[in-house]
Amino acid sequence: MSRLRVAVNTGGGDAPGLNAVIRAVVLSSLNRGWEVWGIRRGYGGLMGTDELVQLTRESVRGITHLGGTILGTTNRGSPFAYPVRQPDGSIITVDRSDELIEAFRSRGFDALIAIGGDGSLHMANELAKKGLPVVGVPKTIDNDLAATQVTFGFHTAVQTASDALDKLHSTAESHERVMVVEVMGRHAGWIALFAGVSATADVILIPEIPFRMESVCDKIRSREAEGRPFSIVVVAEGARPVDGEASFIREAEPGAAGRLGGMAERVSGEIARCTGKETRSLVLGHLQRGGSPLAYDRLISLRFGAAAVRCVADGLFGTMVALDPPDIRAVPLQEAVERIKTVPLDADVMLTARDLGISFGD
Ligand code: F6P
Numbered sequence: 001m002s003r004l005r006v007a008v009n010t011g012g013g014d015a016p017g018l019n020a021v022i023r024a025v026v027l028s029s030l031n032r033g034w035e036v037w038g039i040r041r042g043y044g045g046l047m048g049t050d051e052l053v054q055l056t057r058e059s060v061r062g063i064t065h066l067g068g069t070i071l072g073t074t075n076r077g078s079p080f081a082y083p084v085r086q087p088d089g090s091i092i093t094v095d096r097s098d099e100l101i102e103a104f105r106s107r108g109f110d111a112l113i114a115i116g117g118d119g120s121l122h123m124a125n126e127l128a129k130k131g132l133p134v135v136g137v138p139k140t141i142d143n144d145l146a147a148t149q150v151t152f153g154f155h156t157a158v159q160t161a162s163d164a165l166d167k168l169h170s171t172a173e174s175h176e177r178v179m180v181v182e183v184m185g186r187h188a189g190w191i192a193l194f195a196g197v198s199a200t201a202d203v204i205l206i207p208e209i210p211f212r213m214e215s216v217c218d219k220i221r222s223r224e225a226e227g228r229p230f231s232i233v234v235v236a237e238g239a240r241p242v243d244g245e246a247s248f249i250r251e252a253e254p255g256a257a258g259r260l261g262g263m264a265e266r267v268s269g270e271i272a273r274c275t276g277k278e279t280r281s282l283v284l285g286h287l288q289r290g291g292s293p294l295a296y297d298r299l300i301s302l303r304f305g306a307a308a309v310r311c312v313a314d315g316l317f318g319t320m321v322a323l324d325p326p327d328i329r330a331v332p333l334q335e336a337v338e339r340i341k342t343v344p345l346d347a348d349v350m351l352t353a354r355d356l357g358i359s360f361g362d
Contacts, residue, residue, distance in 0.1 A: 004029070004110040006312060007046075008055070009039035010069040011120035015141045015153025016293035017301035018069040021115050023060040024305025030057060032313065037109070041072040042120075043079055046103040047096060064298055067291045076256050078123055083254055091254045101132055111312040113305075115139050117151070118340065119257070121320060125333040128318035135311045136320035136333050137304045141289055144188035147336040148322035152301040157184065157288040158194040164284055165199030165232060176229040178220055178271050180281040182264035184288050185236035186257075188342045191288065192236035193349055196358065202231040203359045205267065207238035207246070208342050211361025216267065217274040219359040224275075233271070235264045237283075261285075303328050 008025050010018050022038070029036045036055040044050030050072070053059070063070060076083060079100040081093035104112065111133045114124040117140035124136045138145045141157035161183045172179040183191045189206020196204035203219055205211045220231045237260040240246040247266060252258035261283060268281035293301065300323065307321040307328040319330035343350065353360070 004032075004034040004312065005037065005108050006034055006111045006113060006309070007037050007039050007052075007104065007107075007109045008071070008113040009042060009045070009115065010071045010073045010139075011042040011114065011116035011123070012073065012075050012139070013117065013141075014068055014073050014289055015117075015139045015151075016067050016156040016289070016291060017152035017297040018073075018115060018139065019060075019063040019066045020293060020298045020301035021137055021139075021152065021305040021308075022055070022070060023063055024302040025113050025309055026055045026060045027057070028306045028309035032309070037107070038071045042074040042077055043100055044072075044074065044077065046100055046107075047077070047079065047082075049077070052107065064302070065292045067293065075119065078119070080123060080126060081254070083256070093254045097127065097130060101127065101130055104132060111135065111317070113137060113308045113312070117142070118145060118337065121145070121333060122337050124320075125318070125337050128333055133312075133317040134333070135308045135317060135330070136336065137308050138320055138322065138336065141191065142185055142188055143190040144186070144340045144342065145336060146339050146341045147320065147331045149325060150300065150323050152297050152304060153289075153293065154190065155296045156291065156294045157191050158198070159294055160288050160291065161191055161195035161234075161284055162199040164287070165195060165201060165234065168232060169199070172230040172232055175278065178231045178233060178268070178275070178277050178279040180233045180235060180264045180268040180271065180279060182235045182237055182261070182281070182283040182285075184285070186238045186260060187340045189236040189239070190343060192234045192239075193343055193353065196234040197349060197353050197356070199232070201234045201358060203233040203361060204353065205233070205235045205239040205263075205361050206343060207236055207240065208345065209360045209362050210240055210242040212242050213267075213270045213274060213361075215359060216361045217271060220271060220275050220277065224277075229277075233267065235267055237261060237263060239263055
């Protein structure tokens with residue numbers, strides 16, 4: 001095969017394992033005699049806001065275990081809705097995708113490996129429809145991408161959240177308080193569910209099940225009646241009450257998603273009001289996105305990166321690599337972005353949680 005020029009980028013929120021994917025992409029390509037270039041900060045390196053860097057063995061040495069991304073990332077600056085500030089301070093968005101494709105072609109690239117979540121893979125799919133040879137790699141701690149059993153970064157985020165819940169247990173018990181902990185999970189409650197069950201939470205509120213405060217308070221009162229005067233409540237940031245909306249700390253601006261946050265504090269206030277108990281809330285936030293990936297995430301990241309390069313070698317463009325145990329296979333990007341993978345209400349972990357007496361506030 002000829003000497004291909006492969007470009008790789010990381011887009012959207014970071015997740016533990018990004019560097020391991022980059023390493024696998026670089027080494028698998030170099031071992032085929034190809035050249036690899038990193039597009040810095042999303043598509044910035046091709047759109048004049050950042051640079052392109054050639055990636056060598058040296059660039060990816062010793063990075064498998066490192067959090068973050070050596071290429072930088074952004075969740076702004078989609079080439080399809082690029083934000084441009086107007087003289088009056090307002091922001092409009094413009095479609096710069098043709099310009100991006102032209103920049104990609106003029107640099108002589110043969111393939112793009114786009115590592116990203118829902119938003120980045122949507123972009124990759126649109127670029128593929130316009131003829132860009134792209135292979136996607138599924139990243140997000142939220143684990144909400146369809147077509148793959150798991151995204152890299154998810155298990156590390158679950159571990160971080162579960163460790164935090166373990167620590168909160170002892171302080172909740174000493175003070176006989178209710179601790180309400182907000183974890184990430186915009187559209188799906190995977191982190192809340194997995195961490196909550198693993199760390200024996202009493203209530204788990206997820207976006208898939210609008211909750212009733214009365215039901216949450218009943219659970220806390222019944223624990224109190226059984227001689228357990230403390231409780232742990234896990235709230236996914238995208239959870240909402242049956243009669244209300246999700247909580248935003250910033251509404252969406254052109255070219256960017258709104259920022260969720262504050263539901264734990266609201267729930268905590270309501271619990272204090274209806275049970276009379278002392279409550280505290282905290283937001284784990286970006287702690288869940290940082291740090292060294294667990295061995296599971298390193299391995300799946302390395303497997304995804306190597307598989308993406310095999311897709312390039314086989315000319316399988318417009319695809320995303322996906323875990324379909326025990327294999328990694330290529331699925332059409334369209335299939336991957338068509339829907340969000342929410343928690344099925346009859347999933348075994350849900351049934352387990354209910355069997356253990358955990359409340360979902362329904
Ligand atoms: O997509 C992952 C995610 O962690 C969401 O759960 C969260 O809403 C979002 O990223 C926050 O991203 P940022 O703070 O980088 O805008």
